[in-house]
Amino acid sequence: MKQFKRFPNIQTLRNLSSMFKSTHQGKDEFYRLLLELAMQTVGAENASILMVDERTGNLGFYLASGEESMKLKAVDIPAGMGIAGAAVETGKPVVSHNVNEDERWFSLASKKTNTDVQSLVCYPIKLNGEVIGVVELLDKQDDEAFDDEDVETLGYFANMLSMAFGVIRDKDLLSDEFDKLKEEYRQGYTIVGESTTLRKCIYQAQRVANSKASVLISGESGTGKELFAHLIHDHSPRQSKPFISISCGALPASILERELFGHEKGAFTGADSRKIGLFEAADGGTLFLDEIGEMPLDMQVKLLRVLQEESFLRLGGTQAIEVDVRLISATNRDLEKMVHEGTFRQDLFYRVNVINLQLPPLRERPEDIGDLVQYFIQKHTPPGQPRPRLGKGLLQHLKGYSWPGNIRHLENAVERAIVLEDSGELTVDSFPFESSESPIEINIGATLKEASDAFRRSFITNTLKSTGGNRTKAAKILDVQRSYLSRLIKELEIDKPVG
16 A cells, blocks of 8 residues: 655755745745645545635636646536535535535536546635635545545645745735735826926936935926936835935924934923934935925035945934935026125035036926826816816917916916816816916126016016915915015015915
8 A cells, every 4th residue: 555644855845935925926836835745645536626706706726736727627517516515515514425415515616627536525715714715635545534634634734835825925915905005106296298398307307216316306396306306216226115205495404404404302391212314214216306406505514424434323323324315406596606705615516416417497398288187187076077078279278378376377377277266178268377478578787686586576576466466375386485585675676466
């Protein structure tokens, strides 16, 4: 009589363990190896795994041994039928020594594969107490009946399958959730447009992504500087690491220092515990400093030191913390001019401006306005509500406007139009502003400062007109602090516009 080993060999177990720890991409190979191992251990002719359909309760063949196993994919065992169905219903193993005399026997499977089955043993696969399928062995090679030891051995493999299905299901759920998050992320950080100037910027951003060199993204407010920072990060080797962003113009110097470098417990009044800073949080990833031109001079010195030494001290700390951070900065200001004026450090400028990416204003790529409008309509139309149509002449009207707040300004205008329009169509009247502006009058011979002031005066005036004089809304469109906007209005002697 041929004897079979009751336990698998060590090398097979090692292979099994290795596959079990691998990703779900090898799950079918793992299950197949498990079936073969169960057959070898018990000495069975064939084996199969059947899974319960959550909607119907029927059993379907997930995996089976033998050359004709693919034919079993078409076999559907109704809920509660068959010997396997009995194992599902009772949640207990079932042994049948003579299936042809067993009234529970569902013979369609053996007919499909042209096999003559004499005996089988089924063991339920449970997950969190619920039967999700069965594993079965068919006919012993020595023609003997399945005994209690065979059932116990099959139970060992059923438990392994249960653990594997649980792990893989969790991985699949995590993968699905990750895919959803990725899609939400992409929707939140989508660069829209096909113009030549925009395509060139995207190409440059992708080219510099693999480098660790610091990038300075320049451009007017609302041109999408943070979107391009995300694009660089997402195409870099650091894409799986953190992307941390902070606006340097939104915080006083003392708070900005705490945010960037963190602090130790007791470093100042109210520091009840240690807090890591953004440099530490971004270790291995990317730190995006928006509005870097607003950073106070004393903070510029501290930032320069971190970039040079790649280490820093927490506020109140004594131990240097080393970090590997890729810096991307953004500004809507002329940093070179600020260097000459002494308001921005020259050495820091060279450090952050290794690679410069200049984003075009929306008025220089009007061919993208149609795509942007459609994108914002899709984004801001409430769920279940039909998207409004574009009225005749609307796109030409929108292309004729200078959009001082650029893409952010356009998005706000589209969102407002969707909220206020109830006819199902966006028309020229849905966007109440002049389609063109009078040119800025600058006399030949004017200094660069005078020309710059004239442009800023006109730029801010038009923005205030579009918001009916609301400085808070205008500051949001211009992507500056309201206090800074008020200071500019005073410095440039801008009269308060009338609605």
